Amino acid sequence: MAADALLRPVGEPSRRDWIAVMSAMLGAFMAVLDIQITNSSLKDIQGALSATLEEGSWISTSYLVAEIIMIPLTAWLVQLLSARRLAVWVSIGFLLSSLLCSMAWNLESMILFRALQGFTGGALIPLAFTLTLIKLPEHHRAKGMALFAITATFAPSIGPTLGGWLTENWGWEYIFYINVPPGLLMIAGLMYGLDKKPPHWELLKSTDYAGIVTLGMGLGCLQVFLEEGHRKDWLESSLIVGLGSVAVVSLILFVILQFSRDNPLINLRILRERNFGLTSISSLGMGLGLYGSIYLLPLYLAQIQGYNALQIGEVIMWMGLPQLFLIPLVPKLMKVVPPKVLCALGFALFGASSFFSGQLNPDFAGEQFNHIQIIRALGQPMIMVTISLIATAYIQPQDAGSASSLFNILRNLGGAIGIALLATLLDSRAKEYFDYLREALVPGNPQVDERLALLAEQLGSQQAALGKLSEITHQQALIMAYNDAFHFVGLALAISMIAVLLTRALPAGATGGAAH
DSSP states (O other): HHHHHHSSSOOOOOHHHHHHHHHHHHHHHHHHHHTTTTGGGGGHHHTTTTTHHHTTTHHHHHHHHHHHHHGHHHHHOOOOOOHHHHHHHHHHHHHHHHHHHHTTHHHHHHHHHHHHHHHHHHHHHHHHHHHHHSSHHHHHHHHHHHHHHIIIIIHHHHHHHHHHHHHHTTTTTTTHTTTTHHHHHHHHHHEEEOOOOOOOOGGGGTHHHHHHHHHHHHHHHHHHHHHTTTTTTGGGGGGHHHHHHHHHHHHHHHHHHHHHSSSOOOOOOGGGSHHHHHHHHHHHHHHHHHHHHHHHHHHHHTTTTOOOHHHHHHHHHHHHHHHHHHHHGGGHHHTTHHHHHHHHHHHHHHHHHHHHHHHHTTTOOHHHHHHHHHHHHHHHHHHHHHHHHHHTTOGGGGGGGHHHHHHHHHHHHHHHHHHHHHHHHHHHHHHHHHHHHHHHOEEEEEHHHHHHHHHHHHHHHHHHHHHHHHHHHHHHHHHHHHHHHHHHHHHHHHHHHHHHTSSSOOOOOOOSSSOO
């Protein structure tokens, strides 16, 4: 980081410091919220822009690609421009791009404006993380991480709910208008809370441009590869093969460049530090759990139970709202329970909720998910508040920017990789289970004959009964595939729990902070 990060705050944070941190948290909250908020409204947006289902997927993909490219550039831009200048510029850009999204006249303009929104929003997430490290002293760091936890867990939990409600009652444009009031508040808070500092244009001479290009190409191609791979049947598509190849080559070159330079774009050497390296594994699992759960649950409720966006939102709400009350309690718990124990317990609860979700049957619907969502809501705050503290406990101040970039990249990549794997798993397992179940549906089987006779009586013909039986079999195969998918998420969270348990205890006096 810049000179900002070289100073370790030791006294009580001022009112301006808290306003700066909370304004940055508001920005991170909005950026994470906007990843999910369009998901429940995609059909309406596609209809308004005359786009197909496959074309409409780029409304989300363009945001995610631009965001993941921007996240690692944030630390360098803070050095170059100063934290205040960068924060205000990207906040204004995020606000303007949100308004432009609401005015999009065709699919191409929407994709462009969503990419701009993702690019500016991508800086808001690591900025919030970094300002917590450089503005708050150790004994207040847990409070800052609790605020950051709200952006990381509560925002994706309420995104589909809020998006569905706004679309149903006001129209899809309002999912972008809603950014205006908090956006103006955020800009005012950042301008007040952060000091004016001159830009350091001389850094342009020593900038790692090769690192910027290879990382941007690598992450951008990898994100598109993961987002579009399942839709295009993975290696059957020359586009996907090309994107995957470019991603692998670019990222390998980036790693080589970073280890060979004295002033790298991102200091990858911090991965050697035991706590940061192990929590990086947990961060991948956490991303898979967070975004994988938000992907699987709405899809199951829509496909199997026929829920609309608003009904899905009401189910997911049970995961989101309790966290608002639980997150402030975690810093208090950390005074009596070691952070890594709390974090491991959080992963255990989150993983247990995923395994409980893998007990699906045709009658398992919204109400049955409520207690599972509450278990998940208990676990997620314990993870999000503590894992950042554990990860940064032995990180030096000058590496705060690299730590912030890597930690947020890994969480987002965990989500992207998880969703890609889950989509492929659902498709392949559903086909396998259907073939397995179909083998039992043979003439002469008394149970099959009895069921066909009952269906024929209800539907009026043998042909209709056969069609209905095929539909029931397909549904049962899909339910079994969903069970496997939820178990996969639970397994990833169990691995994350083990990684956390292997970390070192925090230094004496740092249970509320991140320092060595």
